[in-house]
Amino acid sequence: MRQKNCLxxxxxxxxxxxxxxxxxxxxxxxxxxxxxxxxxxLWLQRLDNAPLTSMDIATGKARTSALGRRPSKFYEExxxxxxxxxxxxxxxxxxxxxxxxxxxxxxxxxxxxxxxxKSAEDAQLARHGISALIESLKR
Numbered sequence: 001m002r003q004k005n006c007l008x009x010x011x012x013x014x015x016x017x018x019x020x021x022x023x024x025x026x027x028x029x030x031x032x033x034x035x036x037x038x039x040x041x042l043w044l045q046r047l048d049n050a051p052l053t054s055m056d057i058a059t060g061k062a063r064t065s066a067l068g069r070r071p072s073k074f075y076e077e078x079x080x081x082x083x084x085x086x087x088x089x090x091x092x093x094x095x096x097x098x099x100x101x102x103x104x105x106x107x108x109x110x111x112x113x114x115x116x117x118k119s120a121e122d123a124q125l126a127r128h129g130i131s132a133l134i135e136s137l138k139r
Contacts, residue, residue, distance in 0.1 A: 004109075005107060006036070007109050009042075011136075012043045014129075014133050014136050019114060020032065022129075023114075028116060029050040030046075030115060030116030030125060031045065031046040031115050032047075032058060032113075032125070033062040033114075035059075035062040035065075035110050035113070036066065036109075037107075037108050037111075042110065051115075053115075058115040060093070061094050061096060062099055062113030063099075064095065064099050065099030065111035066099075067091065067093070068101075069108045071100050073099075073119070073123060079095050096115075097119035098115055098123050100112050100113075100127050112126040112130060
């Protein structure tokens, strides 16, 4: 039987704390969502003054990235490239930049979705949180 890496609550807290710390440092009011590899929500937090809609958007970005095993920006680019039929795919995916997969040993263990500032900044925060986890696993 095959074995795979799974996120623990401790892992999720490392990612969330790093995302939150960087967001506060930048003065960005965001929501942070972390999902397992099946897109199921493990963590959701909305920083003070983050838009209410950012919670749903961050969750959708995390789910999309986890299920697709790639940054959610990929799907945004597909649609922006003119493939509008892609909007009809099932699963209610959120095709906006800001979701990043958590890749461990070449496999997706989950994903982070951030929403509340510019999409590239959302993605920057998500990658920052993932980097903190990767660094902690090296210790």
